[in-house]
Amino acid sequence: MKKKHTILIIAGLFLTSLMAQAQDANYDESLVDSYILPDAMTALNGQLITKKKQWEKTRRPQILKLFQDNEYGTMPDAKIKTDYRILEESGEALGGKAIRRQVEITFRGNNQSRKMLVLIYMPKGIKKCPVFVSPNFQGNATTSDDPAVIESQYSTYGRGHQTSRWSFDRIVSSGYAIATFHYYDIYFDQNDKISESIYPLFGINSSTDLLYNTGKAIAAWAWGCSRVLDYLLTLKNIDRKRTIVMGHSRLGKTALWCGAQDRRFAMVISNDSGCSGAALSRRNYGETVSRINKSFPWWFCNRYQSYSQDVASLPIDQHELLALIAPRLLYVASAKEDLWADPLGEFLSLQEASKVYALYGYDTLEGCSFPATDEHLWKGRCGYHIRTGQHDVTDFDWQQYIGFADKYFD
Ligand code: GCU
Numbered sequence: 001m002k003k004k005h006t007i008l009i010i011a012g013l014f015l016t017s018l019m020a021q022a023q024d025a026n027y028d029e030s031l032v033d034s035y036i037l038p039d040a041m042t043a044l045n046g047q048l049i050t051k052k053k054q055w056e057k058t059r060r061p062q063i064l065k066l067f068q069d070n071e072y073g074t075m076p077d078a079k080i081k082t083d084y085r086i087l088e089e090s091g092e093a094l095g096g097k098a099i100r101r102q103v104e105i106t107f108r109g110n111n112q113s114r115k116m117l118v119l120i121y122m123p124k125g126i127k128k129c130p131v132f133v134s135p136n137f138q139g140n141a142t143t144s145d146d147p148a149v150i151e152s153q154y155s156t157y158g159r160g161h162q163t164s165r166w167s168f169d170r171i172v173s174s175g176y177a178i179a180t181f182h183y184y185d186i187y188f189d190q191n192d193k194i195s196e197s198i199y200p201l202f203g204i205n206s207s208t209d210l211l212y213n214t215g216k217a218i219a220a221w222a223w224g225c226s227r228v229l230d231y232l233l234t235l236k237n238i239d240r241k242r243t244i245v246m247g248h249s250r251l252g253k254t255a256l257w258c259g260a261q262d263r264r265f266a267m268v269i270s271n272d273s274g275c276s277g278a279a280l281s282r283r284n285y286g287e288t289v290s291r292i293n294k295s296f297p298w299w300f301c302n303r304y305q306s307y308s309q310d311v312a313s314l315p316i317d318q319h320e321l322l323a324l325i326a327p328r329l330l331y332v333a334s335a336k337e338d339l340w341a342d343p344l345g346e347f348l349s350l351q352e353a354s355k356v357y358a359l360y361g362y363d364t365l366e367g368c369s370f371p372a373t374d375e376h377l378w379k380g381r382c383g384y385h386i387r388t389g390q391h392d393v394t395d396f397d398w399q400q401y402i403g404f405a406d407k408y409f410d
Pocket residue numbers: 248249250251272273274275287292295340
């Protein structure tokens with residue numbers, strides 16, 4: 001076939017799939033049915049939660065378990081061996097402002113091993129710096145034009161392909177460190193990739209080894225973020241009280257799930273995470289649980305499939321995931337043209353979750369109206385903005401995250 005025809009056919013298929021995505025999704029606010037959210041502040045025995053002690057002892061563990069059993073699944077907790085090896089280091093990165101360190105983390109278990117490559121930029125001359133942990137989509141070398149960045153093993157993209165998503169200069173100049181890794185190192189983002197993932201180290205080799213609540217890709221990626229934090233906390237110049245997990249889209253879902261479980265993270269950022277991330281599942285707007293289960297069955301535990309036809313039967317909704325972050329700093333961001341991720345559903349979810357912050361004496365977002373585009377709403381310990389443009393991470397987003405962290409970190 002001639003090259004021109006092939007390109008036309010591929011473009012046609014791409015457009016058709018985009019149209020199909022748009023067609024079976026509702027984008028009309030008047031067609032969103034009324035819904036009743038599960039109450040984060042009522043325990044399973046009906047007891048009303050009015051004190052932070054009750055939240056922490058009773059309700060928080062209940063909600064965490066409900067998410068493990070019904071949505072993201074659990075990671076096996078068997079100990080696996082971890083080694084760190086510094087592959088490269090320079091004190092003259094980013095025009096002399098930063099230290100660049102590239103670390104290979106090797107995980108061993110069940111006579112197998114997996115390697116994860118972490119790229120770290122740290123500001124020079126700061127004794128204790130806050131740090132972002134943020135997985136990347138296309139491989140470490142795509143995040144920067146820096147020729148010294150080592151390519152991730154499964155990357156198929158060119159150097160610097162996604163630099164616009166990584167404001168390294170701004171981050172380091174603001175006194176923050178950042179660590180990133182290619183999420184494929186932990187779990188290939190495709191169906192049936194359990195055997196290549198981290199799971200065989202725990203004795204889970206294929207889908208036949210999965211229980212109803214065994215984690216899959218999102219649980220594994222979240223686990224990966226925590227392993228990067230383990231390493232960072234071995235470094236003297238990292239401030240263990242100011243650690244941030246940040247992710248975009250499916251990796252925003254990942255950041256939320258990671259932050260919900262790993263309370264060492266002092267701040268959690270969801271950038272355009274949408275369905276099964278920050279957005280409320282019970283709103284029939286943009287991507288739905290049914291749709292995500294059909295397209296990405298390898299992201300969630302098997303039981304999540306059973307809610308596809310009856311989302312109201314889910315014992316949780318996403319505001320409760322956000323509530324698990326309390327009283328730590330929480331930021332949810334949306335983009336104006338990213339209707340698939342349901343910006344209003346993301347905001348309403350945060351607003352609802354913020355009620356739990358009141359148990360800790362912080363202001364909530366109750367009564368706040370949806371902010372104007374490109375203006376942030378920061379209150380109590382929660383932040384939100386909706387930016388102009390599409391589903392993406394931009395320098396504007398990073399500017400907000402840094403500003404919020406600067407303002408609220410103790
Ligand atoms: C798809 C998917 C979303 C996801 C997004 C992404 O659009 O439907 O749920 O957030 O990909 O990760 O970019």
